[in-house]
Structure formats: structure tokens, C-alpha cells
Amino acid sequence: MGGRKGPYECGLDAAVDVIGGKWKVLLLWALAQGPRRFGQLRRELPGISEKVLAQQLRELEADGIVHREVFAQVPPKVEYALTGLGTSLNEALTPLGAWGRQHMAHLEATHGQRHPDAV
């Protein structure tokens, strides 16, 4: 991401800029369960492409939300984990998640015309 119009106005827009990617919150959600490897995340987010996964991960890393640890060994191993900032973001996100969960049915109905085949 990275294309708003000016300086942030109310903090909320800054936060939304961080979590605004299509898979960001799902990523945050997955990483909250514990450190994850690349392929593992790919499996946990069915439908995401490698390019996009790597990309969103790097954006979150650039924002200091996730930490990327490379293990110099073969076969290659890389682990992603939430930083302290990431953890605090997740906590700040909790009420929103609760709100969403509470009104999910309503939201799927109104604004929710996705494609037919559910996953």
C-alpha cells in the first residue's frame, strides 16, 4: 500500500493504511496463533498467490508489524512472527473483530454478494 492523499488526519486512517491490504488481517490473524513459515501461511490462506503473499508480508515487515527470520540452512527456512508492535496492533483490532463477528451475518447479506462457490 502507500497512497493516500496527505498526512494522516485521525490515526484511524493511518491504521487502515497498514491493514488495508486484501489479506493483511488474515495474515495478522494467522500470525497471532504463533510464528509461521512461508508455505504454511500459503496453505492457511487458500487463494493467495506467492507473489502477493511475499508482497504483503514485506509491507507488514516494513511497517514493523512482522519480524522475518531467515535460517541459513538447507532446505531454506524462514519464519514470520508478530513484533511487539504487531501484537499491540492485534490487540487494538480485537474489538473490531468482535464487532465483525457479531454482525457478520448481516454484512454477508447486505453488502456481501460474492461469487457462488463457497470455500
Next chain:
Amino acid sequence: MGGRKGPYECGLDAAVDVIGGKWKVLLLWALAQGPRRFGQLRRELPGISEKVLAQQLRELEADGIVHREVFAQVPPKVEYALTGLGTSLNEALTPLGAWGRQHMAHLEATHGQRHPDAV
């Protein structure tokens, strides 16, 4: 909006789908101060076009976040206000806003390469 990949996973994604528009949170922020008229909102969100303002307002209305009240009179008058659901969303958003405000400087610095001319 309205284009994810399947059913919602964790509530968080449902919520993000609602506030994911470019101006949505600013709109929410503005409406939290009290009911607003169309032109008033346009003035409070410098840079937004009428099309997009109307559009995002519609989406929020479809999601039951804002209420649109038309006064049958001339000159025309329409007021937008938060619904109960909208208010609860705003409240669920509070911690996130606080988080953003707290780390705004950091975020502007890292992920924040916008265009040169600030507003």
C-alpha cells in the same frame, strides 16, 4: 466494495470490508461529530469527488452504518447520520484509532512515501 474470496473467516475481514474504502473511516470520523449534509461532508474531505462521496455514502448506507434522511423541500436537503450500528462500529474502532495515533509518526516515516505536496 464487495469482492473478497469466500465467506468471512474471522470477523475482522468482514469489518475491514466495511471500512476498507479510501474515505470510509474519515467519513465515519466526520459523522461521529454529528449529522452532516452532503456539501458539508464534501468540504470536510478535501479532495474527494462528488461521485466517490455519494458512492461511499451509499455503501455505508447499504451496510446499515449510516442513515440517509431526505427532506422534501426546496432547496434540497439531505442529512447523513450514524445509525446505532454505525455508532457501535465507531466504538469498536476507537482502540485502533488510538493505536494509529500513537504510532502515526513511525508509520508516516516507514510506509509513508506519498506524493510530495501535502494538503
Next chain:
DNA sequence: CCGTATCCCACAGGATACTG
């Protein structure tokens, strides 16, 4: 004053193939 109708484009993100 409060919108809708068009046209247009940048860019996030999908598919696929290839590399260290």
C-alpha cells in the same frame, strides 16, 4: 443543492514460470 453519467487510468492483486 444534491446528486448521476461518463470516460479514463493507476495500481493492487491474480496466474504462471523460473531460480537460489
Next chain:
DNA sequence: CAGTATCCTGTGGGATACGG
């Protein structure tokens, strides 16, 4: 395994003009 490199598309959203 963990990514790049390319190519391509959908669509959110900007600009502008017109209508009730």
C-alpha cells in the same frame, strides 16, 4: 522451500459535465 520475474486484468476511484 522460499521466493523473483512477467504479464495481465478488474476495479476503485479521479475529473468533468449534465440533470432534478
